Amino acid sequence: DSGVTQTPKHLITATGQRVTLRCSPRSGDLSVYWYQQSLDQGLQFLIQYYNGEERAKGNILERFSAQQFPDLHSELNLSSLELGDSALYFCASSSGGQETQYFGPGTRLLVL
Amino acid sequence: AQTVTQSQPEMSVQEAETVTLSCTYDTSESDYYLFWYKQPPSRQMILVIRQEAYKQQNATENRFSVNFQKAAKSFSLKISDSQLGDAAMYFCAYYSMNRDDKIIFGKGTRLHILP
Numbered sequence: 001d002s003g004v005t006q007t008p009k010h011l012i013t014a015t016g017q018r019v020t021l022r023c024s025p026r027s028g029d030l031s032v033y034w035y036q037q038s039l040d041q042g043l044q045f046l047i048q049y050y051n052g053e054e055r056a057k058g059n060i061l062e063r064f065s066a067q068q069f070p071d072l073h074s075e076l077n078l079s080s081l082e083l084g085d086s087a088l089y090f091c092a093s094s095s096g097g098q099e100t101q102y103f104g105p106g107t108r109l110l111v112l
Numbered sequence: 113a114q115t116v117t118q119s120q121p122e123m124s125v126q127e128a129e130t131v132t133l134s135c136t137y138d139t140s141e142s143d144y145y146l147f148w149y150k151q152p153p154s155r156q157m158i159l160v161i162r163q164e165a166y167k168q169q170n171a172t173e174n175r176f177s178v179n180f181q182k183a184a185k186s187f188s189l190k191i192s193d194s195q196l197g198d199a200a201m202y203f204c205a206y207y208s209m210n211r212d213d214k215i216i217f218g219k220g221t222r223l224h225i226l227p
Binding site: 002033037041042043045048056058088090092099100101102103105106108 | 145
């Protein structure tokens, strides 16, 4: 158990809908990262937050957005969902300035 | 831009044998970190081992060790005494605090353990 929690574990929705994925980092970690892993693919970095502020942006679509709240949990919002958005979405956390990231169990999103 | 290349999409090894997974990377940085993550069928990403680029000594974690060749930009993972539970996808990853604080992953090597 990495100490990073993600909810929900599974999500099934329809095209055009909007969903919110939630992540709670390890206790004391200030940085949260979001990654997308499509079927049989590597991980693509989406976005990073550090202590509530956006710190780095990767290949994140404009339909996707994220935020980190004062209690340091983070939410990834995916809107106008398309079939191609079906993937495993990981959250990871680190203590900020600490290079090792610990991953949550992921949220499996299926868009039908 | 930094890239991480894993040239072996799949590998197989007999149980109790030793296997080496290859990884090369490209960077102009001198200070960075390298990781191997394991992703079993559960899809959980598990940190296996990490290496600081400034350290010449190769990292070791029980049956897992790395061969870090900084000049060659090579970072291979050796698994000794392979066990059935080692069957997984293995990702090599690069991290530099000078570059957006993000990890760059290779495409992975799927490791099969033959009983």
